Amino acid sequence: MKKILNFVLNGQPYEVAVKPKTTLIELIREEIGLTGPKIGCNEGACGACTVLVDGKAVYSCSVLALQVEGKHVETVESLAEGEKLHPLQEAFLDDGGYQCGFCTPGMLMAAKSLLNENPDPTKHEIRHAITGNLCRCTGYVRIVDSIYDAAQRMKHEGGKES
Ligand code: FES
Ligand code: FES
Known part of the structure; x- marks a missing residue:
């Protein structure tokens, strides 16, 4: 029922x-x-x-x-606000954080969860945060770089607002 x-x-x-x-x-x-x-x-x-x-x-x-x-x-x-992509999406696009894209929606949300708790993670912390998200294509390096880059962009944007 x-x-x-x-x-x-x-x-x-x-x-x-x-x-x-x-x-x-x-x-x-x-x-x-x-x-x-x-x-x-x-x-x-x-x-x-x-x-x-x-x-x-x-x-x-x-x-x-x-x-x-x-x-x-x-x-x-x-994540996106209308036409404006979230910094995570922009960084994945710019830094090659995806290939076939199948893992990407889950990877982006795992990254968002990390950045909600830790806006300035190290690459080691990023690797740890995405251990539960498998990618068959990228070898992870570009994913980690993309998330790191997104965190830097968000820090920069936050800095502009304050
Ligand atoms: S589809 Fe849910 S963890 Fe694989
Ligand atoms: S980009 Fe293909 S599974 Fe991750």
């Missing part, structure tokens, strides 16, 4: 009826229709499905939709 779930997705409140066994990735992709988060392994091992729940990275294939009752969920679709 379906239950009513209230949560916020990318800033927008949702009230949806979901089956108890529906996972968060199924809700986001199949019922709400946001296809940014990807399904790779579907068993908590690859990170392609990474989204933020209350600012922290989680594997949305390993969370039941009903577990996000009252919480704020962010997908990769939340």
Whole structure:
């Protein structure tokens, strides 16, 4: 029997009826229709499905939709503001942080989670933060460089505002 779930997705409140066994990735992709988060392994091992729940990275294939009752969920679709890309997206583009792009939505959200907690990470800290996100293409060096670059850009932008 379906239950009513209230949560916020990318800033927008949702009230949806979901089956108890529906996972968060199924809700986001199949019922709400946001296809940014990807399904790779579907068993908590690859990170392609990474989204933020209350600012922290989680594997949305390993969370039941009903577990996000009252919480704020962010997908990769939340990063850009209209035409303006997030500094993480700009840095991935400029620094070659992706090749096929399948891991990229999850990688970006893992990076966002890190930068939420630690706006000035070392490359070692970045490597540690993305250990749960697998990439078959890049060898990770450019991903780490992109996240590091994004942090520098965000620091610079923050400095301009103050
Ligand atoms: S699809 Fe969720 S961790 Fe692989
Ligand atoms: S860019 Fe292809 S899996 Fe990471």
